[in-house]
Amino acid sequence: MDVRLSRRLIAELLGTAILVATVVGSGIMADRLTDDVALALLGNTLPTGAILVVLITILAPISGAHFNPAVTLVFALRRDLTAPWAAAYVAAQIAGGVFGTLVAHVMFELPIFQLSQTVRSGSAQWLAEIVATFGLVFTILAGIRARADAVPWLVGLYITAAYWFTASTSFANPAVAIARALSNTFAGIRPLDVPAFIIAELAGAALAVALASWMFAKPRGIVPKEATL
Template sequence: MPNLSRRLTAEALGTAMLVATVVGSGIMADRLTNDVALSLLGNTIPTGAILVVLITILGPISGAHFNPAVTMIFALRREIEANGALLYILAQIAGGIAGTLLAHAMFELPIIEVSDTARTGTGQWIAEAVAAFGLVFTILACLRFRPNAIPWLVGLYITAAYWFTASTSFANPAVAIARALSNTFAGIRPIDLPGFIIAELLGALLAMGLASWMLAEQNPTPQALNKLKGAE
């Protein structure tokens, strides 16, 4: 396993590139069309695509969490140490903010902004819980049955969740924080962050709980063991 400094760099870099893609594609889409549906599509496809790339190339280094909710789940499963998890989360938040600043620089916008896009209410919070639940469950199910498919299935899930959730599927506290610093198509008001983050963490915990039961390996029944013994 790579040392901690390399893993933290991978987490920061991956989250930065993810957020730069989310914010940058949102800016580009908004400039190219006044059709909100087309803008959302222009935001969706690059996000799903970059996730496939980033998870594929950085997964072998850090596990490609890029998401404090995912890191929290792996820490609770004792697959990453507590101190390492905390550093992962700090690297993800720092990387996400850097990604927003980079996107602004590329499109010659003010480097630091504060979003005024309202994203609040019960429907939005439920949507974020659903988005994070589906993301974490997808990851855990892939780890159990198809680990090599994680990049594609995560990318496809987020692509779908952009469209079937009312919140357009942030599903990531670090991304939400970073998007609060962009007054663009992808933004969210800082005052709306707590509701989103709480919903995302709850959704992730629900996914872990269900996955722990549903995906658990089944112990052989006594009858099955007797049959095996009889065949020997």
């Protein structure tokens, strides 16, 4: 489908906004409904995984449904996007994420502009973000190769799982990290901690690209059996 850049950018902005509004909003709702942190995390996890399935399914035909600068960088490295288009995608994703945070605040009658005070730092958190983003990007690349129509579900299910098996609760997205720094709620991250998260996320994405490129490369010099008959 040949879609103008403007439509692609609106899709990326809208998708990232809804994703972040879901992450932040469900975190606020869960925190208000229970004092049990594990139950609150579950209430934050399920809506996030579910909305990813919805957003990727409906917006992938327009923009590819990246909603994530790390994913956009991967597709730029694969030459599926030009550098100017990739930069525009990232700007739209960051803007959408910030807008999604502000909308969540308004919906729950909180101060619109906030800065998170939640500390998320240290080697364990950074390793968790490397693992989370590596897994996300590898899932996308492997899913496209194995069964492209299943990617929405693969991504939604992966993020649902990664909320629980990573120490960082799997941000795995620089735009989401920036947006969550502007919310002093359950899903927040202290602005000071965001740069290290972004570096870890990009490192995880790079590792996933390297492994996928090697693992899924077509063997050279092998003659198909049919060709010898």
